[in-house]
Amino acid sequence: MRRIGIDVGGTNTDAVLIEDGKVSGAVKAPTSEDVTTGILDALKSLSASGVLKEAGGASKKLDGVMIGTTHFINAVVQRRSLTKVAALRLGMPASASLPPFCDWPEDLAALVRGGVWMVEGGHEFDGRLFMPLDEAAVTRAAQEMKAAGLRSVGISAIFSPLDPSHERRAAELVAAVIPDAVITCSSDLGRIGLLERENAALLNAALADLSRETIAAFEKAIADSGIDAPLFITQNDGTVAEASQARRLPVYSFASGATNSMRGAAYLSGLADAMVIDVGGTTTDVGQLKNGFPREANSVVQVGGVRTLFRMPDLLSIGLGGGSHVQLDPLKVGPLSVGYRLLKEGIAFGGRQLTTTDIAIAAGVLSLGDRQKVAHLDAATCRKVFDEAARLSEEAIDRMKTEAGDVPLIAVGGGAFLIPDTLPGVSKVIHVQHGDCANAVGAAIAQVSGECDQIFKDMTRPEALAAAQAVANDRAVAAGASRASLSTIESEDMPLAYLPGNSVRVRVRVVGDVAAT
């Protein structure tokens, strides 16, 4: 395996080359306004280091370039580059009083809401029809969408994660009227909870144009850099999708940056089950690795003020980092930070704001800037600040653990110096080489996944688990995994109160290596 992993972060674009299980090159370039230039610069600098050439001077054969980006989530948060969306819900007569976009922030809804259509359709939790699909009404809706000039369409239906047939049929009917429509079905985004799943589908549809342009720009950047390898985009859950599939489901790469850090930490440390603390300049993310993947959030996740419920890592972010403001009396560390202005505003760099990095320089932990400028900070003062950072970290780690007992902790990110070698509740603190590029490493090593989240009735628990497993396997293979390499990384079941017939909701997730083409 030989892959390039790229992480496009808020401050830096990192690129690494991984071959034969080792990091053989790692570079950083400033992230550019247009994103693409930063990627091109990082690739140029990786190329300049010589690692992309064989000893004889020929270009090495690469298996893939994997890019992790915050481009799509930033578009939603900053309300830019969004496409007007036609929302089509199949569920009448239910849910009429809460139409699509009903719980969106007004400013975002005004930008995205192109029109709302609600027609009869949908299923029951046990697979019975809720209402037959009103096909004529779907076609009429499509004609109205066309007349309104809408081509990006989000379709949702009641209990579509259990039976997606109505959404699929409606998509066909819409495509027959609007041949160039870009359609997102909510069942492709999983999870029970109509409003949240529909919100995810509508956000996805709103990103249709940006997604097409961005991924085309990524492809161009790679081609311009002279690299001949397929492009993959990393997903929220630490896996990758081929560029063509990622283009269709951009919301799946919303939170991939943080996930990549955790996956990279697992890879660099060789541990599959551990806590990870990723200390950046402004914030610290704490998560838990299980079988080498971040544990996912089970509850509602807000994106740009919109409630969604789809695959996202469960992370706790606290305001602690290498650029955190330090106040000595009374002692306070963070949450304010100088961020990327550290090299101008930190005391050791001639600035006026005392930061955690200044403390580390004074204590001799880091050799940066001018140590004379922080010579007035004595050892006891530094100790107090480090203790406070350790206390904040310890509390965050403890909140994110899912079981009692001491666990190993992998510390990554540029601010990892703030994490001491011993912490209560932690069996061992592990600092890894290339830990500051853990996110790009995580991108480079990503696999392909498949998931099933469904309610099963009148089955024994093992039968239900096996049925869910089969669905997840098929989905992973459809997404590009090789069947032989599949392994189950998550399996949980939840008995359902008030539903008859021993109903149990089962969620199974499997991953596998990218299948050879």
Next chain:
Amino acid sequence: MPLRDITLDDIESLAVGAWVLGTGGGGSPYLGLLNMRALYKEGYRVQLMPASELADDDWIAAVSNMGAPLVGQERLTDSRTIARAVELMERHIGHRFRGIMSLEIGGGNSIQPLMAAAHLKRPVIDSDMMGRAYPEAQMTSMAVGDLVPCPLTSVDVRGLESVVEKVPTWKWMERVSRKICAEYGSIASTCKAPRTGAEVKKWGIHGTTTKAIAIGSAVREAQRKHEDPIAAILSVEPGKLLYKGKVMDVERRATEGFLRGRTRFEGIDEFRGAAMEINFQNEWIVAWLDGKPLAMTPDLICVLDSVSGEAVGSETIRYGQRVTVIALPSPPVFLSPKGLQHVGPRAFGYDLEFKSVFA
């Protein structure tokens, strides 16, 4: 005291406070809240009326949504459905309702009467029949009072309508109405046995909508000011702080259509070293401290997020959450021997003599 207007801000608070009174169950009030936001935007308004204003021969509708919260998450909630259950009952019994009250103030059912009231232009009566959330039909103050359990109307958003005309006991009502609900797809909007003004005044649990609004408003105010929301709740309610801890383990199993199980906690701050365990059947039932029963139904056991002050439900509680456990006093009607028969620890299968934390 005359009728008072309920503001949208009151309803936002009601959603938070009702979740606290849900004592771990009752379902999230979120979809009901969204409906009320939409209705208020369209100009609908709701008024609150104290039960003391009722004439003895007034007729009062008692409403609730019944079924699996999960189905509600897919079909969502349409504010008109619950109004239809009330209209069906009016047609069936031939009386016009003076006002509408909630079966249970805990959780999502706190908002149901407001939705019906908005459409039908009647006041919401400031009383309910549980003062919290409970899982079954016989666990109400009306059942303790041995009032007739029927008829009941049950409707679905597609227009299906049923009337349960005659059953001998509240338990029978639970069985038959639950069956109808299952056929509908495990969700139904119901209007319970109509009550007279005299019955509501005698057997209702009074002031509970006002109470839920006050609790929610205290929590939201504390959140805004970054103050301790738990202290805020205890400043508006005569409650008792029982425990502060961290969730160590959650064990769930579905039996007879209920979510049963237990949650174990490890103490923090002044409770360091003390272990708590809370058993649940949808709602929190018995809290044990170091193996001894500390609080039990019908006292309200509320598990709250220590930082936000918002309630934590038995369906979603999980390891690592920092929680504060408080108790709120039971409505007096449940403290009689007859009341304890319906909702005391033995009604949930615990061989314990009820002892209140407020005794």
